[in-house]
Each structure stands twice: as structure tokens, then as C-alpha cells.
Amino acid sequence: MSLPNIRVSVDAVVFGYDSGEGLSVLLIKRKVAPYKGEWALPGGLVREDESLEAAVQRELEEETGIAVNYLEQLYTFGDLGRDPRNRVVTVAYYGLVRQSEFDVYAATDAADAKWFHTDDTPELAFDHQQILHAATTRLRGKLSYEPVGFELLDKKFRFSDLHQLYQTIYGRDIDRRNFKKKFLQLDILQELPEKVSEGRGRPGALFKFDQKKYFALKKKGMLFQI
């Protein structure tokens, strides 16, 4: 029996959050066959001398020009026939970033690269639809036991921005007062003396995250039911 010829790839589901636009996902237009010209998740083959994590970072850089620090492993997809040419097992990663910090462009390995609102994604190549779906589900679950925000909001933000962020990711309304009560109990926010108006209505206080407490909490994993 000959040695199996299986390739290993990585794919990245990078979600971008923007206060104005909500939740998006980063996609590339494929430059080569198969599925040439179609949209897909950024990703590609792992090299023999790089870790899986390094491979995702590299592919993201090569295809979209961005560098994302924190990606988490999502799931490994290895069904036969998921790539029409060869047997390819792909390890999918996902992450959530502040969209405004990432100016994506089609780097060398992609014909195009851009953010798509999660409500409005095109058909995807391979089984990437399935991967995206798994990532969305996982993202929501994850928020139940980890704070999110520091990486997604500006340094100073209004409480309503944070509120909006959670509503966006959960995809449903959350009572403003209860949310505030709960979030403040985590004791990871600092209220600033400044106030800011967004043009109409009463100006709101600005907040910032207490980095130390924030990461301490994140590390040990809080239980946070919204």
C-alpha cells in the first residue's frame, strides 16, 4: 500500500465588527482553479516547516494583506471530495477583529478581497459555506464565556456602542438596563469624566476597558449569560 497523498490546508473565518455597519466576514475572490473567480474564505496549503497557526497568518497576509493576531481553531473538515482535485483536509480558524483597523486589498494570491456583511454573503467555493456557518455558531457560543469588546471598540466608547456590539453579534435585542447592570458587575470598565453627544439626545459618558482586569477575566474565562 502506498503512502496516502493528503494535503493539509488552513482556512480563516475573520469576522470584522464596525459600530456603523455591524458584522462582516472577510472573503477573497479566487485567482486560480478550481472555483477560479468565485468567493471563498482566505486560506491555503500548510507548508512542511510552519505551524498551522503560522500558515493561517501567512495565507491571510498573502491573500488579503492583513495580519490578525488572535485566531482560534474552529474545526477540521476532511470529507472526501471537498476539493475536486486532491484529498485536502483543512483546519479552519476563526477570529473577530475591529474592521476599521483592517484595510484589506487583494494581495498577491487573490483576485480580490473584501468584507461582506454577514447578512449578505455570496455563494462560497468548496465547503466554505459550511465552515462559515460553523464559525458563526461558535462565535455566538463563545461570547457566553468570554468578554468581547476591547478588541472591537475604540479606546473610548459610549455604553450604547458596547450594547450595540452585543446585540449585533447575538442577533437579537438585549435589555439596555439589564445589560448595563451585568456588564458593570464584571468590573472591567472605567467610566471617564468626558461626555459625548452623537448629535442628538443626551450626551453619554465615555468608558474604557481596564486592560489588566479585562485580560485577567478573559484568561480565566468568565461565565456570562446574556
Add this chain to the structure above:
Amino acid sequence: MSLPNIRVSVDAVVFGYDSGEGLSVLLIKRKVAPYKGEWALPGGLVREDESLEAAVQRELEEETGIAVNYLEQLYTFGDLGRDPRNRVVTVAYYGLVRQSEFDVYAATDAADAKWFHTDDTPELAFDHQQILHAATTRLRGKLSYEPVGFELLDKKFRFSDLHQLYQTIYGRDIDRRNFKKKFLQLDILQELPEKVSEGRGRPGALFKFDQKKYFALKKKGMLFQI
């Protein structure tokens, strides 16, 4: 640049539960280098024409002689140097079975195979210690949102057996009365008219799972905090 030469393997962390003995894990003694003669998780290279799931099943069969139906993907380990010979990326699976139903023996591909109590495992080859640790953590977490029991207890069982099962997996004491109240609320048990004594003490009623309700609940994922 030449094509990367990376192999894909699978490994299985099979936990066995036994009312008398508690929680064990299935290990094999390696028949070939590297780590020849050392204990390891069952597993091996994936073939080109089989799915990852099929590969785990096959390796389990070849090394330990057992067939496990329900394994879930745990995590993919792909660090450089985790196998001293080649670059090997391994997809780890885990599952929980009724130990008494699985008579393991060293099948063709292992020098030995047996259950080890989770409190008393030997040193393991490769990074299998790390994999085992990840599986243990995941198993506990999993019980919070899925019922367990049907697959692990006899058809008819005393409530104390179920209680004991949960205590074993969680590794701590759980109040008997509160546990009973909560579990009965799930409405997946049927109380039988039979009573059975285990030699001393008041005989207890026997219960069985209502299969339909059990799997319905399991499928949709309950939220079950012990």
C-alpha cells in the same frame, strides 16, 4: 518550491465508564518505532480514500478490536516536531462509552491495549498527554449542555447509579436531592415499578431513559448546570 510532505493522522480518546470502577481511558502499547513499547492513544494515518471519522473507527478496530459509534472531534494538533520522523498533523476525537461493553484486546496493530483508570495513566508517547488533557477538560464542559447516561448505564438503573456517574465525571460531590430534582425536571426518565436492593439499605426504584425524549433533548442541546 516542492509540495509539502505532511501526513494526516487521527487519534482517539475513548473514555470508558463503569459503575464500579469509574472513569477510564483506552490506551495501546505501541508495536513499532517511534516510541515502540510505550503507551499511546489509539490512532494512525488517514488513508486517501476514507473520511477522518472512518479512519478513527478503523484504527480503533485495528489496534484495540473495538467499534465505537459516537466520537466527536476534539481538536487538531499540528505543531512541528510532535512526531520525530515526519511532519504529522493529527485530528483528535473523543468519546464516552460503557466500558463493560468493550472487551479490548491488542489487535493486529498494537502490542497491547487496555483501559487505564483516569487517575492512574502512564506516560504517553508523542504529545498524547496534552491531547488526553484537552479531552478530559472538554468532556466535563460538554456535560453542561448535553445529557449523558443512556449510553453509559444499563437499560434499567437505580437513581444512585446516575448520580454516581455524574459525580465521577465531574470529579466532585453533587447534592443527591438537588440532582434528582433537576434531572427529573428534564423529563427524560421513566420510573419502573420494580425495586432492587444492592444488598443493604432500602431498595431503590429502577429507572430507564425515555429514548425519544432523551435524544430529542440531546439533539437540541439542553442547558444543564450542575
Add this chain to the structure above:
DNA sequence: GCAAAAGTGTTCCTTTTACACCCATGC
């Protein structure tokens, strides 16, 4: 009658939810 396990209920406390009114600003 004593040791061992099974059966059962209540109280307290914490957490969650629902909900309404006033305040500061721009226009």
C-alpha cells in the same frame, strides 16, 4: 436495633427578567 441506602420538602438566597420614569441635549 443498628447500619446503610432511598425517598421526600422547605427555606433562603441569588440571579434573571420585566418594566417606567426622568434627564440632557439639538433643533
Add this chain to the structure above:
DNA sequence: GCATGGGTGTAAAAGGAACACTTTTGC
């Protein structure tokens, strides 16, 4: 003065934790 968003508190309900006594059996 009115529309808009920001700020705050309370009451009711649900859920979780702690806890003790009685019953049935074997010996």
C-alpha cells in the same frame, strides 16, 4: 417644546444551594 438617546431603580419570578428527617431493608 419635542424628539432623541442616556441614566437609573424596583418588584416579581425563577432557579440554585443548603439542609434533616423518615422509610425500608439486611444482618
